Amino acid sequence: MDREWTDEQNLLRRTLRDYVAKNVTPNVLDWEAAGEVPRSLFADLAELGVLGLRLSPEYGGGGQDFWFTAVLIDELMRCGSIGVPVAVMAHAEFATMLIDRYGGPGLRETYVRGAAEGRLIGSLGVSEPDAGSDVSALRTRAVRDGGDYVINGSKLYISNGTIADYITLAVRTGEPGAHGVSMIVVPADSPGLRRRRLKKLGTHASDTAELFFEDCRVPAANLLGAENQGFGMIMSGFEGERLVLSVMACSLARLMFEEARNWGQQRRAFGRKLLGFQVWQHRLADVLTRIEAAEALTLRGIDRYLAGRPAQSEISMAKLFATETARMAASECAQIFGGLGYMEECLMGRLHRDALAMTIGAGSSEIMRGLIARANDLVAS
Ligand SMILES: Cc1cc2nc3c(=O)[nH]c(=O)nc-3n(C[C@H](O)[C@H](O)[C@H](O)COP(=O)(O)OP(=O)(O)OC[C@H]3O[C@@H](n4cnc5c(N)ncnc54)[C@H](O)[C@@H]3O)c2cc1C
Numbered sequence: 263m264d265r266e267w268t269d270e271q272n273l274l275r276r277t278l279r280d281y282v283a284k285n286v287t288p289n290v291l292d293w294e295a296a297g298e299v300p301r302s303l304f305a306d307l308a309e310l311g312v313l314g315l316r317l318s319p320e321y322g323g324g325g326q327d328f329w330f331t332a333v334l335i336d337e338l339m340r341c342g343s344i345g346v347p348v349a350v351m352a353h354a355e356f357a358t359m360l361i362d363r364y365g366g367p368g369l370r371e372t373y374v375r376g377a378a379e380g381r382l383i384g385s386l387g388v389s390e391p392d393a394g395s396d397v398s399a400l401r402t403r404a405v406r407d408g409g410d411y412v413i414n415g416s417k418l419y420i421s422n423g424t425i426a427d428y429i430t431l432a433v434r435t436g437e438p439g440a441h442g443v444s445m446i447v448v449p450a451d452s453p454g455l456r457r458r459r460l461k462k463l464g465t466h467a468s469d470t471a472e473l474f475f476e477d478c479r480v481p482a483a484n485l486l487g488a489e490n491q492g493f494g495m496i497m498s499g500f501e502g503e504r505l506v507l508s509v510m511a512c513s514l515a516r517l518m519f520e521e522a523r524n525w526g527q528q529r530r531a532f533g534r535k536l537l538g539f540q541v542w543q544h545r546l547a548d549v550l551t552r553i554e555a556a557e558a559l560t561l562r563g564i565d566r567y568l569a570g571r572p573a574q575s576e577i578s579m580a581k582l583f584a585t586e587t588a589r590m591a592a593s594e595c596a597q598i599f600g601g602l603g604y605m606e607e608c609l610m611g612r613l614h615r616d617a618l619a620m621t622i623g624a625g626s627s628e629i630m631r632g633l634i635a636r637a638n639d640l641v642a643s
Pocket of ligand 1: 352385386387388389390391393394395396418419420421422465470619622623624625626627628629632
């Protein structure tokens with residue numbers, strides 16, 4: 263993305279580029295086959311000082327702003343497997359930022375420090391079989407019993423679900439609707455928690471799970487903030503999550519564009535390079551134009567978010583446009599590869615199927631359009 267990066271951010275980029283080229287890219291096919299990234303990835307990133315970039319320094323984090331996270335995502339994406347940045351972001355951003363922001367000192371000492379040091383892996387559990395886009399409909403219930411909460415219910419599509427050591431879990435503690443939701447940290451070895459890995463179409467290096475809670479006991483001290491305040495926490499976390507997805511989508515789209523351009527410069531048909539046909543020059547020009555527009559919207563969303571200004575409209579536009587651009591780029595860029603673009607052996611083929619998930623997670627395109635409509639007076643009174 264085109265902006266004035268600081269010396270520190272450029273240094274981070276160089277460090278990560280070297281690490282990813284030597285230690286991630288050569289292994290991603292094995293990790294995709296295994297359906298998960300190894301724990302050593304988290305330990306290595308912690309060792310490099312880049313795992314908890316936005317977490318509080320007093321608990322081992324980097325205390326940096328979102329631009330550093332953007333560099334991390336962009337460089338991890340270069341490995342060619344979107345499951346890798348998804349696993350790292352689900353841990354460091356989605357699961358742990360909420361604990362850092364709303365947890366008491368004891369929880370932060372255990373989980374934020376453990377996360378930043380790469381000793382503990384986190385996941386965020388919000389979605390359920392009957393409550394995805396509509397978070398306020400979630401039903402997994404936590405009932406206070408002495409010094410514990412007893413949790414019953416289930417969660418679906420949880421990234422890092424089977425490899426996590428803790429789950430930052432959304433539960434119902436009060437009345438139906440948004441006002442009865444709380445957040446609690448559930449250690450993964452809690453009795454009464456079962457986990458099942460799901461098979462997905464893509465993002466194979468990121469493990470995704472269904473979680474079952476049957477009289478699962480968790481200390482009441484693991485509650486984040488006050489009871490029934492969880493919905494606002496989830497919504498505040500969504501801003502960062504949507505920017506993460508926006509950056510990821512821009513990086514993915516650019517990677518696919520570069521693959522397609524390289525292929526168009528070498529593959530020949532009817533005696534010419536494919537980029538000798540104007541149709542391909544124009545199709546890839548359209549892809550690049552959309553990528554640059556998506557990057558501009560994403561930069562604007564990050565700027566407003568970091569300035570502490572209301573940013574729901576800008577962030578929703580960035581997430582909507584960047585993820586739809588990734589899907590469009592996937593389709594266009596795979597097409598120029600012909601049959602090869604449909605093969606697992608081909609990087610473009612794998613990026614193509616990975617791109618499909620981007621318009622669903624952290625609020626679907628339809629939800630983004632609804633938020634943009636509400637923020638811009640487009641809803642009839
Ligand atoms: C790879 C992957 C990883 C994920 N990781 C996590 C995770 O770590 N933690 C977690 O909690 N969740 C996770 N999710 C779940 C994700 O957040 C949900 O899938 C998403 O919020 C959509 O919910 P749903 O699947 O239940 O779809 P639904 O909410 O049932 O929506 C189905 C369709 O209806 C549309 N729709 C819904 N409401 C409206 C409306 N008001 N107007 C118009 N259209 C509407 C949706 O856009 C969608 O197209 C993940 C999902 C995927 C695919």
